[in-house]
Structure formats: C-alpha cells, structure tokens
Amino acid sequence: MTRAALVLFSAGQDSATCLAWALSRFERVETIGFDYGQRHHVELSQREPLRRALSGLSERWLAALGDDSVIDLRGYGALAESALTADRAIALEAGGLPTTFVPGRNLVFLSVAAALAYRKGIDALVGGMCETDYSGYPDCRRATLDAMERALALGLERPIRVETPLMALTKAETWRLAHALGGAALVDTIVEHSHTCYEGDREHRHPWGYGCGVCPACDLRRKGWAVWAEAGES
DSSP: OOSEEEEEOOSSHHHHHHHHHHHTTOSEEEEEEEESOOSOTHHHHHHHHHHHHHHTTOHHHHHHEEEEEEEEOHHHHHHTOOTTTSSOOOOBOTTSOBTTOOTTHHHHHHHHHHHHHHHHTOOEEEOOOOSSSSOOOGGGSHHHHHHHHHHHHHHHTSOOEEEOTTTTOOHHHHHHHHHHHHHHHHHHHHHHHOOOOTTOOOSOEETTEESOSSSHHHHHHHHHHHHHHHTTOO
16 A cells, blocks of 8 residues: 545645645645536636646645546436536525535545545545535534545445545635645645636636635635734735
C-alpha cells in the first residue's frame, strides 16, 4: 500500500482546500469528480484549471498530484432529484432539509471513490464534508461518515479511511486553513478558479470568488470570508 490519497474534488472552495491539505501530507494524490447532472455543471469545467493552478504553487505539490477521474452519475442524479439537479426553487422543505439536499449523495460518492481507490491501492479518501457551517445535510455529519468508513472497510475487506479535515471548521476557519497551507497565493487561486455557487454563476466576481451572491453556498462562503477578512488575515 502506497502512502496515497484520493480527494473527492468538485472544484469548490472546500474541496480545493482539501486538495491542498492532501498534497501537503501524502506522497501521491489523485482526484475524483462526479457528473450527477448538477445545475451548476460549470464546476466540472473548473476542475482542471483549478488542479493546474493549485499544483503550480509548489514543486512538491506538482510532483505529488496524480491522475484525475470524472465519473458519470447522471442516472443517480435524476433518481435523487433536488434543486441541484432540477429546476426547483431553493427553499426549506417541510422536514427541515433544504431542497438542495441530494439524498445519499456523499454515500454514493464515497462508494464509487472507494472502488477506484481499491483498484489503485489507495487507502485514504479525503472529502470536504463539514458539520459546522453547512446546509444541514445529514450525509455531511461525521457520525454518518464514521459508519460509512466501517461499511466500506467491511465491504472491501481492507482498511480505508475517510479523512474530513474541514469537519469541525467554520467557513472562516477554512479560509484560514487555506492561508496556512499555501499563503495568499493559495487563497487567490481558490478565489479565482474554484466554483461553489449553486446557480453556476461565473459572471459576478466578489472578493470571495464567483457566484450569484444569494444562494446558500454563496451566502456561507461570503460570510466566512467576511469573518476571516475582519480578523485581518486576508
């Protein structure tokens, strides 16, 4: 088993920070992305520019960054219809979850990623899931991921870790972590090349990056940036 990691990489702020985190810790790092019919499909086109820009910040990161895979899960996305995959308003449902919740998304992603990791001799999956500043998705909670980690290890009959470096961090602390990992250059790279907006807006550029500025993803990112910048760390 090589000291390697597979990063679930959507090209958003969180997964970009996780990629930098993994490149700082593992000898070899690969990435995997998923086309599940998301309305913000532009995130897929940002993956390669972001990977290239991020790896160019450090010779070590450039040497460590390996293959990228994009998996077609559009059938699953249609089955698990939500405001992220269909033309529906973003709002809270009667049960308290937002309409952007895609049922079981992280569980599906981790299962597919684990299959690739198994074939490539990788025993660590890295994801940007967080239960601090988040939209309330139950599959982002560490308890869910602990159970998934155990299930994957049993199903593969091989230990596998699900690393979540952002799990207990606020969005402001995620910006702080990015700065600690790669300084202003990494922060600028994430601002310019990452994509988090649910509406897929890359026309409007804000201090914290591109987006509509009003969807839940933009709102979390904007508020986190404001807290971090106010602390004088930008």
